Each structure stands twice: as C-alpha cells, then as structure tokens.
Amino acid sequence: MIHNKKRSESMNKRDIDTLIRFNFWANGRILAACEYISPDEFIREISPDPGWGTLRGILVHTLDAEYGWRSVLQSQAADDILKAADFADVSLLKARWDIEQAAWIDYAAGLSEDSLNQGYGNHPQKGPKVWQTIFHVVTHGIQHRSEAAAILTGYGRSPGELDFDVFLQEHPEHMLD
Numbered sequence: 597m598i599h600n601k602k603r604s605e606s607m608n609k610r611d612i613d614t615l616i617r618f619n620f621w622a623n624g625r626i627l628a629a630c631e632y633i634s635p636d637e638f639i640r641e642i643s644p645d646p647g648w649g650t651l652r653g654i655l656v657h658t659l660d661a662e663y664g665w666r667s668v669l670q671s672q673a674a675d676d677i678l679k680a681a682d683f684a685d686v687s688l689l690k691a692r693w694d695i696e697q698a699a700w701i702d703y704a705a706g707l708s709e710d711s712l713n714q715g716y717g718n719h720p721q722k723g724p725k726v727w728q729t730i731f732h733v734v735t736h737g738i739q740h741r742s743e744a745a746a747i748l749t750g751y752g753r754s755p756g757e758l759d760f761d762v763f764l765q766e767h768p769e770h771m772l773d
Contacts, residue, residue, distance in 0.1 A: 606713045607727035614770040616704050618763045619734045620697045621659075626655070626741050627693065629748045629755035630686040638686060639674075646743045649680070655689060656680045658740040663696055665733045666703055669716060669726060692705050727755075 630638065630651070638652050648654040660678035667674040678680040712721060712727045724732075738758075744757050764771055 600703050605725065606709075607725075607726055607731075609707060609709050609712060612707070612712055612727055612730055613704050615734045616730065616758055617767070617770060619737050620693075620700070621742055621763050622738065622758045623658075623693060623697075625755045625758060626748070627690045628687065628747075629753045630655070630689075632753045633748065634684075635685060639680075642747060645660075648740075651744055651747045652683060652689070652746050653680045654740050655681055658737055658744075659689070659693055659696060661736055662700065662733055666696070666700055666731060669729060670703060671716075673736050751759070 639650050641649055642651065646654065648657045656678050663678060664674045678692075683692070686731075707726070712730075713725055715723050716726055716729070717723055741755075743760055745758060748755055
C-alpha cells in the first residue's frame with residue numbers, strides 16, 4: 597500500500613486565538629504574583645541562573661520575544677530589543693505587557709484561516725507557517741513562565757496553577773466544540 601506522505605499542517609483561527617489568550621492569561625498570573633515580592637527580589641541574581649540573570653530578566657526576555665515575533669509576523673521592524681534595565685519595577689513591566697497583549701489580540705483578530713496557514717518573510721515557501729510561529733511564542737512563554745514560577749515559589753509567592761486546563765475552567769468560552 598502506498599501512503600501519501602504529505603501531512604495536513606493547518607490551524608484554525610479559533611484555536612490560535614485560544615492559545616494566544618492562554619499565553620496572556622498565564623503571563624498575568626506570573627505578573628500578579630510578582631506584585632507581592634520585594635523590589636530586591638525582582639532584580640536579585642538567581643542561582644542557578646536559567647540564562648537571564650534575574651526574575652526581571654526572564655520576564656523581559658519573554659516579553660521581548662513576544663514583541664519581536666509579532667513584529668516579524670506583521671512585517672514591522674521591532675524598535676529595539678527590550679532591556680531589563682528599562683523596567684525598574686513590576687508595574688512598568690506590566691504596563692508594557694498590557695500594550696503587547698492588546699497588539700497581539702488586534703493582530704490575531706485580523707488573521708484569516710488562510711493567512712494562519714501560510715509562510716511569511718522573504719522565503720514563505722521554505723519557513724514556518726504563521727501558526728507555527730505563534731505556537732512557538734506560546735511554548736517559549738511556557739518555558740520561561742515555568743522558570744519564573746519556580747523562582748516566585750522560592751520567594752513564597754507561587755503564581756498557582758498555570759495549566760491550560762485551568763485557563764479553560766476559568767474561561768469556558770474558549771472550550772473547543
């Protein structure tokens with residue numbers, strides 16, 4: 597028997613919107629927990645260092661990746677790489693993340709099923725599809741929120757459950773039919 601090796605690699609708009617909203621819901625839980633730590637804990641060097649030096653560094657990196665990838669997907673130049681030093685406290689980081697969340701929600705609202713399933717950039721036939729890059733942004737955030745959650749828990753300020761099923765329980769409008 598001969599099998600067709602070509603797989604159907606597509607995503608629908610509702611599912612990608614759900615993933616984007618989950619991403620920002622989970623970010624919100626991390627940021628809410630950060631409001632209860634001291635300014636020193638926010639900028640304290642961490643050991644072992646997962647790569648970004650401080651809790652603030654991890655979160656700014658995560659925000660910068662969301663900003664950068666959205667800019668790429670929208671064919672916009674990202675103004676600058678966001679730097680931890682530009683966010684002296686949690687409130688400044690949260691304010692910038694609120695802007696990014698609104699930009700992502702607006703971007704996602706303008707996507708069609710076709711555009712989700714197309715490539716982008718200079719070589720759209722050879723690279724990932726739009727939905728695959730959005731999925732990367734979400735999974736990248738999961739990795740770094742896990743690191744942040746462990747640090748916050750060590751400070752006695754666990755953000756609580758960050759699981760997708762908890763998001764769905766809290767937001768049943770995103771339950772898939």
